[in-house]
Amino acid sequence: MTIAVFDSGMGGLTVLHALQDRLPSRDYVYLGDTARLPYGTKSTDTVHQYARRAAAFLMPFSPSALVIACNTASAAALDLLKEEFSALPVFGVIGPGARAAASGDGHILILATESTVASGAYPEAIRAIHPGASVTQIPCPLFVALAEAGWTDGPETEAVIRRTLLEGGISLPFSGTVLLGCTHFPVLRAAIQNVCGPDAVLVDSAQSLADDVCGRLAEDRGSGKIRFFVTDNPDRFFSIAPRFIGREIASEDTELCRI
Amino acid sequence: MTIAVFDSGMGGLTVLHALQDRLPSRDYVYLGDTARLPYGTKSTDTVHQYARRAAAFLMPFSPSALVIACNTASAAALDLLKEEFSALPVFGVIGPGARAAASGDGHILILATESTVASGAYPEAIRAIHPGASVTQIPCPLFVALAEAGWTDGPETEAVIRRTLLEGGISLPFSGTVLLGCTHFPVLRAAIQNVCGPDAVLVDSAQSLADDVCGRLAEDRGSGKIRFFVTDNPDRFFSIAPRFIGREIASEDTELCRI
Numbered sequence: 311m312t313i314a315v316f317d318s319g320m321g322g323l324t325v326l327h328a329l330q331d332r333l334p335s336r337d338y339v340y341l342g343d344t345a346r347l348p349y350g351t352k353s354t355d356t357v358h359q360y361a362r363r364a365a366a367f368l369m370p371f372s373p374s375a376l377v378i379a380c381n382t383a384s385a386a387a388l389d390l391l392k393e394e395f396s397a398l399p400v401f402g403v404i405g406p407g408a409r410a411a412a413s414g415d416g417h418i419l420i421l422a423t424e425s426t427v428a429s430g431a432y433p434e435a436i437r438a439i440h441p442g443a444s445v446t447q448i449p450c451p452l453f454v455a456l457a458e459a460g461w462t463d464g465p466e467t468e469a470v471i472r473r474t475l476l477e478g479g480i481s482l483p484f485s486g487t488v489l490l491g492c493t494h495f496p497v498l499r500a501a502i503q504n505v506c507g508p509d510a511v512l513v514d515s516a517q518s519l520a521d522d523v524c525g526r527l528a529e530d531r532g533s534g535k536i537r538f539f540v541t542d543n544p545d546r547f548f549s550i551a552p553r554f555i556g557r558e559i560a561s562e563d564t565e566l567c568r569i
Numbered sequence: 570m571t572i573a574v575f576d577s578g579m580g581g582l583t584v585l586h587a588l589q590d591r592l593p594s595r596d597y598v599y600l601g602d603t604a605r606l607p608y609g610t611k612s613t614d615t616v617h618q619y620a621r622r623a624a625a626f627l628m629p630f631s632p633s634a635l636v637i638a639c640n641t642a643s644a645a646a647l648d649l650l651k652e653e654f655s656a657l658p659v660f661g662v663i664g665p666g667a668r669a670a671a672s673g674d675g676h677i678l679i680l681a682t683e684s685t686v687a688s689g690a691y692p693e694a695i696r697a698i699h700p701g702a703s704v705t706q707i708p709c710p711l712f713v714a715l716a717e718a719g720w721t722d723g724p725e726t727e728a729v730i731r732r733t734l735l736e737g738g739i740s741l742p743f744s745g746t747v748l749l750g751c752t753h754f755p756v757l758r759a760a761i762q763n764v765c766g767p768d769a770v771l772v773d774s775a776q777s778l779a780d781d782v783c784g785r786l787a788e789d790r791g792s793g794k795i796r797f798f799v800t801d802n803p804d805r806f807f808s809i810a811p812r813f814i815g816r817e818i819a820s821e822d823t824e825l826c827r828i
Contacts, residue, residue, distance in 0.1 A: 345615050346605060351717075353802040356604050424805070455714040458610075466732045469725040538595070543612040 314373035319347035321493030322379025323554035328520035345466030345542035348384040350423025361387035385431035407515025414487035422491035448478030457494040483507025538564040573632035578606035580752030582636030582813035587779035604801035607643040609682025620646035644690035665772025667694030673746035681750030707737030716753040742766025797823040
């Protein structure tokens with residue numbers, strides 16, 4: 311009863327972490343496409359191709375569900391993968407994140423990668439729930455680099471966040487809902503909250519997705535084991551992963567693969 | 570008499586710009602591997618594979634020289650490509666950059682990507698010229714994102730540069746030579762100079778490489794035409810390119826290709 315999770319790299323570990331919190335006895339297989347990261351600056355066609363390869367790689371593990379942890383890949387390729395792999399439930403982060411955002415009050419601010427913003431997937435999903443919702447999206451090209459560099463707080467990080475929001479037309483402090491629409495962004499949560507002020511309510515698509523998966527799949531008595539695969543540079547994966555999953559990842563649990 | 574130039578994306582346009590300044594009548598073909606960028610976080614094996622594919626793509630244009638504009642690819646794959654494509658001169662940015670840095674006085678500070686730093690290519694090339702040279706390398710994972718976002722100046726950019734240098738153990742102001750060891754970094758030149766102070770001498774491997782190519786290849790009476798190829802997302806290429814090449818790139822000069 312393995313749950314297969316894929317991501318462009320390490321950001322999806324925040325989703326895996328949220329899943330494990332709720333379904334700790336499940337087995338997991340996680341694929342990080344570190345040879346091609348980031349997806350957030352790539353075109354829809356290219357993300358389609360990468361997502362398809364990632365999903366095909368995971369099928370031999372006979373997963374009982376496939377989770378697209380990456381927001382960019384969810385925005386671009388969820389429908390495609392649902393169609394191609396119709397024998398199992400396929401989850402993406404956009405729907406659950408949009409539901410969490412739409413349940414809040416006031417203006418909704420979506421922070422995401424360039425590609426996720428360009429896709430328009432979040433505003434569309436939010437307006438399908440609340441047609442009159444007031445939504446602003448801001449591409450945050452520096453946030454992934456901040457998260458991967460481990461600059462999760464400090465004045466420089468807050469300065470970058472502040473400038474990004476101001477250039478996106480947001481007045482600070484911000485009161486309303488802030489959707490963290492990229493798996494890297496939860497590690498910047500405290501800094502984003504500081505910049506937005508105490509009246510901003512931050513929601514995290516990783517948590518919403520995990521709630522969603524948990525509602526569809528029961529816990530079972532598996533071993534709780536996780537196998538990690540990366541398409542490149544396992545050493546970089548090991549060094550950065552703890553920021554996203556909150557613990558060390560053992561090198562014997564991780565294999566380099568080509569997809 | 571075409572000169573073939575390849576890069577992981579748009580940073581190499583700074584090299585193309587420097588080449589065109591010196592050899593304006595040459596024809597150029599430029600390949601930006603935007604489907605796989607950045608190279609700076611990828612492993613040596615993966616960069617080998619990408620560089621080989623990029624070079625193979627360019628061979629049908631019968632170039633009279635091949636220029637590896639990307640520092641990461643030059644550090645990882647110059648020897649490999651020289652061997653595989655021994656019929657034509659193959660240029661990388663490491664040697665010329667190291668010569669420019671070694672000709673200065675005082676301590677040498679190398680700012681580069683994670684992969685270029687990990688390769689040790691710059692310190693090795695500098696110490697081959699000046700065995701006793703005092704060299705510090707600092708990986709600058711946020712600088713590429715700053716350059717691509719167009720945040721070439723301002724307090725946030727200087728704050729990021731300052732923190733990067735301080736975390737790398739550099740005392741500010743810095744007096745000595747600063748090698749801009751990534752093709753993205755020349756667009757941050759003014760901000761880096763401000764942070765380092767007036768006694769820092771910035772050298773740019775793009776300029777040194779162009780001098781080197783110019784010394785080996787004569788000007789000819791070509792049309793001065795450039796053809797651009799990108800492996801993904803031409804729209805993003807058009808929007809970011811002017812920062813690196815100082816002018817607009819026409820969409821009719823650019824083709825999407827698969828390598």
